[in-house]
Structure formats: structure tokens, C-alpha cells
Amino acid sequence: MESKKGQTTISDKYLRDIILNFMIAGKDTTANTLSWFFYMLCKNPLVEDKIVQEIKDVTCSNESKLNNIDEFVANLTDVILDKMHYLHATLTETLRLYPVLPLDGRTADAPDVLPDGYKLEKGDGVYYLAYAMGRMSSIWGEDAEEFRPERWINNGIFQPESPFKFVAFHAGPRMCLGKDFAYRQMKIVAMAILHFFKFKLANGIENVTYKVMFTLHLDKGLPLTAIPRSY
Numbered sequence: 001m002e003s004k005k006g007q008t009t010i011s012d013k014y015l016r017d018i019i020l021n022f023m024i025a026g027k028d029t030t031a032n033t034l035s036w037f038f039y040m041l042c043k044n045p046l047v048e049d050k051i052v053q054e055i056k057d058v059t060c061s062n063e064s065k066l067n068n069i070d071e072f073v074a075n076l077t078d079v080i081l082d083k084m085h086y087l088h089a090t091l092t093e094t095l096r097l098y099p100v101l102p103l104d105g106r107t108a109d110a111p112d113v114l115p116d117g118y119k120l121e122k123g124d125g126v127y128y129l130a131y132a133m134g135r136m137s138s139i140w141g142e143d144a145e146e147f148r149p150e151r152w153i154n155n156g157i158f159q160p161e162s163p164f165k166f167v168a169f170h171a172g173p174r175m176c177l178g179k180d181f182a183y184r185q186m187k188i189v190a191m192a193i194l195h196f197f198k199f200k201l202a203n204g205i206e207n208v209t210y211k212v213m214f215t216l217h218l219d220k221g222l223p224l225t226a227i228p229r230s231y
């Protein structure tokens with residue numbers, strides 16, 4: 001298959017690389033973030049209650065829809081997703097504490113000087129630790145280590161931060177291209193699952209931790225017990 005856009009021919013290899021890029025960039029990132037999100041909800045049941053209430057308020061769901069997950073998901077329009085401010089804040093708070101790319105960086109293309117005067121030679125690597133930055137009180141205040149989605153909400157509306165402060169999606173011209181898509185995907189999955197089930201950590205599990213990899217995986221996964229909701 002060869003596609004044409006204007007005068008440019010896009011080769012099969014180019015198309016393949018773009019699709020692969022989206023699959024690699026888009027799968028583990030959202031899947032791991034959702035795992036940390038459900039872990040945080042198990043640890044913070046009041047946050048879960050607030051999201052479940054927001055889902056009911058925003059979707060105006062009634063009992064007749066409760067047994068039909070397909071119908072529920074089919075009704076999740078962009079307008080509805082955009083109204084889920086508290087869920088958006090909770091996903092963002094999850095990424096602040098558990099950024100799926102915990103370490104990222106760049107290589108200097110040419111000699112340069114950083115804003116603090118530090119000199120770089122061509123080929124020098126510059127790295128930042130999103131995991132550490134998300135937990136620094138000098139950036140987020142004294143409660144930096146607390147999971148508190150409310151820090152992102154003002155008058156019920158989600159308030160974004162500068163991408164140079166909230167660095168989970170990187171910042172600048174090469175920041176994540178799939179950010180909006182990722183939120184949309186994670187919100188749909190979270191809403192569909194939370195509307196029908198509540199979760200608790202499986203028996204014998206109290207805490208989970210991460211495995212040091214390129215992405216922030218949960219070590220040994222997240223054993224959960226799912227309980228159907230009854231309204």
C-alpha cells in the first residue's frame with residue numbers, strides 16, 4: 001500500500017514505523033497509568049467514591065443502564081468526557097506520583113549553556129527524573145508526597161500546570177503527541193469499569209511497588225478483587 005499526501009509519497013516502511021511508534025508509545029503508557037490509578041483508588045476510597053458520583057452526575061445514568069456496559073460506553077461522548085474534571089484530576093495526580101516514563105532526557109546536538117550557566121559539550125546527555133520531580137516539596141509544596149487530586153481543581157474545574165512543572169508528558173516541541181488521546185482512552189476505561197465494579201487489593205496485599213524498567217511497571221502486577229456494584 002502506498003499513500004499519497006500532496007506531492008509526498010509515504011512509503012510502506014514509513015507508515016509501518018508510524019503505526020509501530022503509536023502502538024509502542026500508546027499501549028504500555030496508558031495501561032501502566034491505569035494500574036497505578038486503580039492502586040491509588042484502593043488506597044484512597046474517598047477519591048473513588050467521588051469519581052463514581054461524578055460519573056453518575058455527568059452521565060445521568062439510571063438503573064436501566066446498569067447491566068449494559070456496551071450501552072454505557074456507547075453513550076460516552078466527548079462532551080461527557082470533558083465534564084469529568086475530578087477523574088481528569090485523579091489521572092493527572094496519578095501521573096504526578098507515578099510518571100510512566102520516570103526518567104527521560106536528551107543529548108546535546110551542539111555545545112550549549114543551560115539557564116543556570118552549566119556548559120554542555122556536543123554529545124553530552126541531560127536527564128531529568130520525572131518520578132523525583134513529582135515528589136519534590138520545592139515544586140509541589142509540603143504535601144508533595146500526598147495523593148490529593150483536589151490540588152488540580154479550582155471551583156470544580158481542572159486546572160492544568162505548566163508542562164515544565166508537570167513533566168509526565170515531557171515539555172517543549174517534542175512533548176507527547178498522544179496526550180489528549182491518552183486521557184480520552186483512560187477516562188473511557190476508568191468510567192466503564194468504575195461504574196460497574198468496585199475494587200479492593202487482593203487478600204494479603206497491602207502495598208505494591210515498581211519494577212525498574214524503561215516504563216514504570218508494577219512489580220508483580222496489581223492483584224485486585226472486583227466486586228459488582230449494587231445501587
Ligand code: HEM
Nearest residue numbers: 022025026029030033100101168169170174176177178182
Ligand atoms: C499516560 C499516557 C502517556 C504518557 C505519560 C506519555 C508520555 C510521553 C513522553 C514523556 C514522551 C516524550 C518521550 C521522549 O521523546 O523522550 C512521549 C512522546 C510521545 N508519545 Fe506519549 N505518552 C502517553 C501516551 C501516548 C499515547 C496514547 C500515544 C499515541 C497513541 C502517544 C504518542 C507519543 C508519540 C508519537 C511521542 C513522540 C513525540 C515526538 O517525539 O515528537 N503517547 N510520550
